[in-house]
Amino acid sequence: MKFRYSESVPKRTDNPTAAILKAAADPQVISFGGGLPAPELFPVAEMKAACDRVFDHNGQQVLQYAETLGYPKLRRQIVDMMQKRGVQTDVPNVAVVTGSQQAIDLVGRMLINPGDIVLTEDPTYLAAIDVFKTYGAHLVGVEMDEAGMRPEALAQALERYPETKFIYTIPNFQNPTGRTMTADRRAQIVKLAAQAQVPLVEDDPYGAIRYAGTNLPPLKHYDQDGTVISISSFSKILAPGLRMGWLVAEQSFMEKFVQLKQNADLHTDNLTQYIVADFLDNVDLDQHIKKITDVYRHRAELMLSQIDQYFPASVRHSQPEGGMFIWVEVPGTDADELLKVCLKNNVAFVPGSAFFAGKVQPGTFRLNFSNMDDEQIRTGIQRMAKAIQTVLA
Template sequence: MTFRYANGVPTSTENATADILKAAADPKVISFGGGLPAPELFPVEKMKAAADKVFDKYGQSVLQYAETLGYPELRKQIVKLMHDRDVETTFDNVGVVGGSQQAIDLVARMLINPGDVVITEDPTYLAAIDVFNSYGAKMVGVEMDEDGIKTDALAKTLKEYPEAKFIYTIPNFQNPTGRTMTVERRKELVKVADEAGVPVVEDDPYGAIRYAGEFLPSLKHFDKDDNVIYLSSFSKVLAPGMRMGWLVASKEFMAKFTIIKQNADLHSDNLTQYIIAQFLEDNDIYAHIKKITDVYEHRANLMLQLIDEKFPKNVHHSTPEGGMFIWVEVPGVHTEDLFKECIKHNVAFVPGSAFYANAGKDGTFRMNFSNMNDEQIKEGIDRMAKALKVVMPK
């Protein structure tokens, strides 16, 4: 049987995300690849208590079909979370989704026609690139520095592509670089986008996990014209297996989003929404997030210290203030050669080429520290240092 696949289906079966997960699943491999939260921090007992209470209180009704935009009590809780993030919004502006990954997909479905331009940071989240490509987008990357996307370069790009459908950005502890966009850049990005009449999709799955520096308002905070579509997730602060996130946008956008969401899956998992809402009602979410950030801060600092000690002196890395990732640049080394050598040493990372909208920068890779304990980090860095010695120019 020959299937006549849609244009959005990749012609190649190469799958960087699947390769990451496969490497992470091999017990012999210490994987700094996948962006996995630490499972020992999942609130298993408290979530079980919330689930028991949900079944006792709501019985059969929690297993029934539900509203497309989500369980009302959870949406009210999200409004409170957004207030704490310095964004004033309303119940009607909030939609619950199957993780922020679904929000990325549905927003792309709403805005992209084949051939449309999408502007991203370069590098950026590889699974977002895959989604945008699947809808036939023309990807245009804008260079970053340690302060985030270069807004002067963004302004030039928007003049070159005034028909661009949206700008995709991760301002907090960016994936893959771990960088944080400065307040000045945030204000300028919103201003530049408004002047060009191009929407901004702000992806903020890591923003709550800050362990250094000061809280910075989101792009949505500076949005006075309903030009920013804000996405976030419970995956990093509760558990990714629950597949629950949210979207905040204008009421006009949400009216159309409701139809697209309904077409996709009618509504997100009703039982999980009730359980999360109950958990938030019964527990201090910020005390739980503090436990996560304390552990991640320790692991990040340990990994950075060991990179500085054991990697060659010309190796550069980002220094994240939160989140889960460190970006590493090794001049003169082919990333694929290093990746293959690291696999021989039973250690893995994600090659940087997967994160670029256009041509990738060689000698770059992403490392995750959240899912490994101290001994694994120490041993994994030792293995990587040995692999680097093999592939570094003599």
């Protein structure tokens, strides 16, 4: 059968995300590739207890169809969570989504026509790149440094592309670099977007996982006129298999969003929403997040110390204050070729080429530390060091 695919279906046959997951599934390979939380930190017993309570008290209700924007109680709990983060909002402005990835997809579907300009940090989240390209966007990368997206570079891009549909940014512990946008830049970038009348999509799945530095308010905190569409997730603070995230936006946007959400899946899984809501009622979420951050702090510090000890002195890396990733730059190498050598030595990472909207910076790659124990981190980094020495030689 010859299928006549739509223009939204990717033309390429390679799949970086699938390759990452495949490498992570091989027990012989120490994979620093996937953005996987530590499974030993999943609150299994607490989730089971929540599930039992939900079925005992709301069994029939949770198995029925539900509201498109989500379980009202859970949305109220999300409002409370956002207020603790410095964002004043209300239930009508909150939608529960099937993982933050669905929110990225629906925002792309709502705003992008083929050929539209979308500005992103460069580098940025590879699955967001894929989504935006699927809808026909022309991606323009905006330069960033250790303090996040550069306001001067954003201003220049907005001047050059006044028809920009939206700006996409990950301000906290960015994927792939692990960098965090400073408070001053957050305010400046929101102001620039508002002045240009360009929506700003804030993707914040990692913000709660901070183990160094000072908590910073989300971009939505600085929003005075509905410029910012804020997206977040329970995947990193509870478990990714729940597929539970949320979106916060102004009312006129939500009126359109609900229609596309309904077309996509009617509503996010009702049972899981009730379970998460019950969990939040009965478990100290802050204490649970502290357990996660304590483990991730240790693993990040261990990986950084191993990189500093075994990698060549010319290698540069980011210094994350939270999240799950370290960005590495090895001058004089091709990261795709380096990966081939690493795989022969049973260690994996994600080459930087997958993350750039614009020109690829050679010799860059992303490492994930959250899903590996101490011995795997030590062994894996030492294997990588040998591979780097081989390629450089």
